[in-house]
Amino acid sequence: MPTGPDERFAAARALMVMIDEMIEGAILVDREARIVWSNDKHVWFDSRLMASLGLRSVADMVGQPVERVIPHSRMREVVDSGRSLPLDIMRYGEHTLLVSRLPLRDERGEVIGALAFALKNSLTYLRPIADRFNKLQSRLARVEQELAASRASKHTVESLIGFSPPMLEVKRLVRRAGQIGSTVLLLGETGTGKELVAHAIHAASDRVDRPFVGVNVAAIPENLLEAEFFGVAPGAYTGAGRQPRPGKFELADGGTLFLDEIGDMPLPLQAKLLRALQEREVEPLGSNRVVRVDVRIIAATSRALPEMVRAGAFRPDLYYRLNVFPIQLPALRDRKEDLEILASLFSERTAVSLDQPMRDLTPPALDRLRGYDWPGNVRELANILEQLYVRTEGDRITAEDLAGILPGAAAPGTVPLGTVPLGAVPLGTVPLGGGPPPSAPPDRKRPLAEAVDELERSLILAALDEARGNKLEAARSLGLSRTNLYAKLRKHGLMPDAEG
Numbered sequence: 001m002p003t004g005p006d007e008r009f010a011a012a013r014a015l016m017v018m019i020d021e022m023i024e025g026a027i028l029v030d031r032e033a034r035i036v037w038s039n040d041k042h043v044w045f046d047s048r049l050m051a052s053l054g055l056r057s058v059a060d061m062v063g064q065p066v067e068r069v070i071p072h073s074r075m076r077e078v079v080d081s082g083r084s085l086p087l088d089i090m091r092y093g094e095h096t097l098l099v100s101r102l103p104l105r106d107e108r109g110e111v112i113g114a115l116a117f118a119l120k121n122s123l124t125y126l127r128p129i130a131d132r133f134n135k136l137q138s139r140l141a142r143v144e145q146e147l148a149a150s151r152a153s154k155h156t157v158e159s160l161i162g163f164s165p166p167m168l169e170v171k172r173l174v175r176r177a178g179q180i181g182s183t184v185l186l187l188g189e190t191g192t193g194k195e196l197v198a199h200a201i202h203a204a205s206d207r208v209d210r211p212f213v214g215v216n217v218a219a220i221p222e223n224l225l226e227a228e229f230f231g232v233a234p235g236a237y238t239g240a241g242r243q244p245r246p247g248k249f250e251l252a253d254g255g256t257l258f259l260d261e262i263g264d265m266p267l268p269l270q271a272k273l274l275r276a277l278q279e280r281e282v283e284p285l286g287s288n289r290v291v292r293v294d295v296r297i298i299a300a301t302s303r304a305l306p307e308m309v310r311a312g313a314f315r316p317d318l319y320y321r322l323n324v325f326p327i328q329l330p331a332l333r334d335r336k337e338d339l340e341i342l343a344s345l346f347s348e349r350t351a352v353s354l355d356q357p358m359r360d361l362t363p364p365a366l367d368r369l370r371g372y373d374w375p376g377n378v379r380e381l382a383n384i385l386e387q388l389y390v391r392t393e394g395d396r397i398t399a400e401d402l403a404g405i406l407p408g409a410a411a412p413g414t415v416p417l418g419t420v421p422l423g424a425v426p427l428g429t430v431p432l433g434g435g436p437p438p439s440a441p442p443d444r445k446r447p448l449a450e451a452v453d454e455l456e457r458s459l460i461l462a463a464l465d466e467a468r469g470n471k472l473e474a475a476r477s478l479g480l481s482r483t484n485l486y487a488k489l490r491k492h493g494l495m496p497d498a499e500g
Contacts, residue, residue, distance in 0.1 A: 009036055012104055012115050024097060026117040028104075033066050033076040036113065078103050078114040155199035161345055162338035166330035170197065173327045178204025183277070185322045186300035188329030190487075191379030194300035195260060197329060202256040207296055210255030215248050218261035218483065225269050226285055230276070233287035249282045249293045257295045262322065263303035263314065264486075270315045277321055297322070303490065332374040332381065339369055342378060346385040347397070354389055364399035372406055457492045460485070 009028050028037040038058050053068065055061060066075045078085060078101045085101040097118040104113045157174050160167065177184050178201050186194040195214060202212045220228050231247030248257060259265075265273065276282050277297060281290050299322045308314035332339065343361055351358040361369070374380055384406055392401040459478065467473035475485040 009104070009113065013037055024118040026115070027066070027070075027075075028113060028115055029066050029075050029079065030113045031079060031111065033079050033114075035061050035064050035066055035069060037062065073116075075101060075114050075116055078116075079111060082111045155196050156203040157200045159196060160193070160200060161342055162335060163341075164330075164335035164337040166335045167338060170327065170329060173325075174200050175204055177201045177325055177327065180325070181205070181296055182324045183297045183299070183322055185324070185326045186298065186329060187326055188300075188302065189331050189375075189377055190302045191377035192329040192331060193378055194302075194329060195258065197327065198256070198258040198260075198298045198300065201298060202258075202296075205256070205296065207255050211252050212256050212258065213248050213252035214258040214260060216260045218264040218486075222266050222269075225266070226272065229269070229273065230282045231284035231291075233284045233289070244284065244287075247282065247284065249276060249295055250291060252295045253293050255295065257297055259297065259299040261301060261303075262299040263301040263305055263308060267313070267315065270318050274315065274318045274321060277318075332377040336370050339381070340366055342381055343369060343385060346382045347389075350382075350386050350389045356389060357395075359389070359395060359397050361397045362399065365397050365402060368399050368402050368406060372408065453492070456488065457494070460488060460492065460494065 009030075012028055023039075026039045027035060030036050038061055053064075055064075055069075061069050066073045072090070074085060074088070082103050082105075084103060085099075088099050088101070090097055090099050099116055099118050101114060101116045103111050104115055106112050157171055157178075160171055160174065162168075174197060184198075184201060186197055188194055198214070199212060202208060215228060217225065227245075227247065229247050229249060231250055232245045234244055276293075280294065281292050283290050305314055305319050305323070309316045309319050332342075340361075343366065347361065348358050350356075369381075369384075376383070384402075387405050388397050388401055391405060394401070460474070463474040463477050464471070467477065471485060471489075472482055475482045478485065480488070
C-alpha cells in the first residue's frame with residue numbers, strides 16, 4: 001500500500017482535525033498496521049526514540065510499522081480483531097495518556113485500518129472519576145472484609161476450656177473431625193457449647209478460609225425455614241424482593257453449614273434437607289433453577305434423635321445421613337474438675353465487659369458451685385457469674401454472695417425451703433438453732449429447684465389439659481411464648497405426650 005495519503009482515510013483525518021482541541025494526539029494505521037497519518041502534535045514524537053530511528057519529524061513516521069514508533073502499541077490487535085479498545089491508559093516517553101482505539105471499515109464492513117487518539121489533559125479530567133472509583137473500591141473491599149469476618153470461624157480447639165478426661169476426649173474428636181470432611185453430629189444438653197465446638201471443627205478443617213454459616217432451626221418460624229435454607233427467587237411470593245435472596249446453603253458454599261437444634265426441624269423440610277445433602281444441590285423457593293453447592297454439614301441437637309426416629313418424629317434416613325461422626329458433649333456436672341477454671345474465665349470476661357476489677361472466688365464459694373447440679377451447664381455458669389458481678393459487691397466472690405443467686409443456695413445458717421414440711425414454719429428459711437422445730441420429721445428431703453420443677457410441670461400439664469392439647473393456647477394461658485413452652489416440655493420429658 002502506498003505510504004501517501006489515501007482517500008479511504010480522508011473522513012477519519014477530517015474528524016480528527018475537527019476535534020483537535022479535545023485531543024492530545026491522533027494516529028491512523030492501515031490494514032498492515034503501518035502509520036498512514038498523524039496530527040502535527042508531538043505527543044507521539046519522542047525525540048530520543050525518533051533520533052535512534054533516524055526520523056526527523058512527524059511526517060517521517062508515515063509508512064513505519066506502528067510498533068517501531070510506538071513500542072507496545074495495541075493498534076495491530078485492533079486491526080486483526082476488528083474490536084475497539086475504547087479506553088486504555090498507556091505510557092509513552094514522559095507522557096501518561098488515556099487512549100481510545102477504533103477499527104476503520106470500508107463500505108462493505110471490511111477492516112481497512114485503525115484510528116487512535118489521546119484525550120487532552122485526560123488524567124486531569126479523569127481524576128475526580130478515578131477518586132470516586134477508588135473510594136467505591138475501598139468501601140466494597142471493607143464491606144467484603146466485614147462480611148468475611150462475620151462468616152469466619154470465631155473459635156478454635158484452644159477455645160475449648162477444660163482438662164477433665166471428658167473434655168480431653170472432645171478435643172481429640174474435634175481435631176479428628178477437622179481432618180475429615182464427613183458430617184458431624186454434636187449431641188449434648190443445652191448450654192454445653194455445641195456451637196463453639198462447631199466453630200472449632202471448622203477452624204481445624206481445610207475449609208477454614210471459607211464461610212462458616214450457622215442457623216438455629218428452633219429460632220425460625222416453620223413457614224420461613226425453607227426460604228432460609230434454600231433461598232428465594234424474585235417474586236416467589238407476595239412481598240418477595242426483586243432480587244434473588246440466597247439461602248444458607250449458598251452462603252456457606254465451599255465452607256461449613258452449622259444446623260443447630262436439628263431435632264426441631266419439621267418433617268416436610270427434613271425430606272428436602274436430605275435431598276440437598278445427597279445431591280449437593282438446592283432449588284430456591286419459586287425457582288426451577290438448580291444451584292450446585294459444596295458444604296460441610298455440622299448438626300447439633302439436645303434431643304434424643306433415636307427416640308424421635310422410633311416415634312416417627314424424625315426421618316430415619318436423615319438421621320443416618322447426619323450420624324456419621326457423632327460427638328457427645330459432656331454436661332458440666334460430669335466434668336466438675338473444669339468448674340474452677342471455667343468460673344475464673346467467666347469472672348475475668350465479665351469484669352472486662354463491665355469495666356470492673358476482676359474478683360476471685362473464695363474456696364467456700366467454689367465448693368458451693370461444685371455442689372450444684374448445673375442443669376443449664378456452662379451457659380448457666382456464665383450467667384451466674386454475671387449476676388454475681390451485677391448484684392453483689394466486694395473484692396472477692398464469697399459463698400454468701402451466692403445466696404439468692406445460685407438456685408438452692410441459701411445464706412449460711414439457714415435451711416432451704418423444702419427441708420421441712422410446708423405449713424410447719426413460715427414461708428422462707430428457718431435459722432439454725434432458732435424458730436419452731438418441725439412437728440414431725442419430713443417424709444422426704446429435696447432441694448428447692450426440684451420442688452419448683454414439680455410445680456412447673458403440674459402447671460403445664462393443667463394448662464395443656466384446659467387447652468385440650470392446643471400448645472399455642474396453653475402457652476398464652478401460662479404467659480409463655482410457644483418456643484419457651486416447647487423448651488419446658490422437653491425439659492420435663494413431656495414432648496412425646498404433647499405430640500402424641
